[in-house]
Amino acid sequence: MIKPALAPAVVTVPRSVRIGYGVGSVCTATFTTVPGLLLLFYMTNILAIPAWIAGIVVFLPKVWDIFINPWVGQRSDRTVSRLGARRPWMLLGALTFPAMFALTFAGPPLTGTSAALYVGLFYFLTATAYAFYEVPYKAMGTEMAEDYHERSSILQWKMVFVGLAVLLSGALAPVIAGDDASGYRMMGLVIGAALLASMLAAFFGTTRAPTVVRATAEPSIRAQFAAARSSRPFMVLLGLSCAQMFAAGTMLAGTPYLATYILHEPSATTTLLLCIVGPLLVTMPLWVWLSRRYEKRGAMILGSVLFLAGAIGMAFSGQLGSAYAHLCVLVIGFGYAGWQMLQFSMLSDVIVHDATVTGRQRAGVFTGLWTAAETVFFALGALVLSWLLGVAGFVESDPSAPVAQPDSAITAALYGATLLPALVVVASIVLTARYPLTAEKLGSEKLRSAEV
Secondary structure (H helix, E strand, C coil), X not given: CCCCCCCCCCCCCCHHHHHHHHHCHHHXXXXXXXXXXXXXXXXXXXXXXXXXXXXXXXXXXXXXXXXHHXXXXXXXXXXXXXXXXXXXXXXXXHHHHHHHXXXXXXXXXXXXXXXXXXXXXXXXXXXXXXXXXXXHHHHHHHHCCCCHHHHHHHHHHHHHXXXXXXXXXXXXXXXXXXXXXXXXXXXXXXXHHHHHHHHHHHHHXXXXXXXXXXXXXXXXXXXXXHHHHCCHHHHHHHHHHHHHHHHHHHHHHHHHHHHHHHCCCCCHHHHHHHHHXXXXXXXHHHHHHHHHXXXXXXXXXXXXXXXXXXXXXXXXXXXXXXXXXXXXXXXXXXXXXXXXXXXXXXXXXXXXXXXXXXXXXXXXXXXXXXXXXXXXXXXXXXXXXXXXXXXXXXXXXXXXXXXXXXXXXXXXXHHHXXXXXXXXXXXXXXXXXCCCCCXXXXXXXXXXXXXX
């Protein structure tokens, strides 16, 4: 009698490694939150840089990500060292990124065009150093486990630290920055120190991280784009993620303007952000359960519907007041929490599916391209908002000479930070409905591959 083949045992990642890996997301969350929340406002209201120029300064370094991220993904795929494939690159990022971030804000006393050139240079260097860390960091998460639900469990720890990081950096950064250039310089130094600590903690905390699968390097950047295009699940996920990041980037960049000109409470920048990120700390188990109960696709649609409802509701904040605005942002926060967990989990599934279908491990390729697109569209949201403000007549200023904004600029800030993101979220829902991967489909693909 022939005994049936036993299924391979699921590799369970040790809790210490999960925590060590998770703490590395403090870097990701902080770099998304602090510049996304404060950099545009810092340039228009502290450094007296015209809004349309400030938007370009925010956006152009992210375009560089399209090239540097795939390159880092390719190189880390090929790396062989006693530290593993990913960790040498993470260490390089840890030793360069925090300093460049701090220097972006801790610059000389410049205003206008000269300030724009300075910030643009160091933000470009910051984006480059960030790629050294972030691309291999995300690829490592995919390589630690093959099981569909084990990957979601690993990401739970990641999301816990994302929530903590966004909560702390989003609350502390505006308070430290205050309303003058010296405050922003101090904020850059403090946040830079926190970034260094978290990145080194992740480097040492992943020393014993298992590598269940190993990536196959593509020979060129062109081959990487070709590999991405060959995966329909990846292209659909890329599209819906870009739409979501554009919406989130627009809303985050618009938050200080909403607090200052719509609610007339500049300090509300902090409390509004807390409403967005607070749900990250308490809803991760719920989103994991929803992803099991309704598949990740269904849970993602639910998260988008919540974000959409909250964004539309925010458009009435001028009439209904601050408490109402915070309630709407809390609804947005519940949807955003689902996005954060599900995007990473679905990316891992896409990589596993590609490996099953093609027989090649291309985690670095997919994470490099996905991270690049994500950051570009996040920054594109700030760029579009800045141009809306510029067209509407927003007047740049510095703390020594505040100005009264025209009604057209205030209206642009309100609708640009609420209804524009809502419109783009509708597109993300349509794309999510076309996402093809489920646990059953992944299981059947693996079974078919094993039979072959």
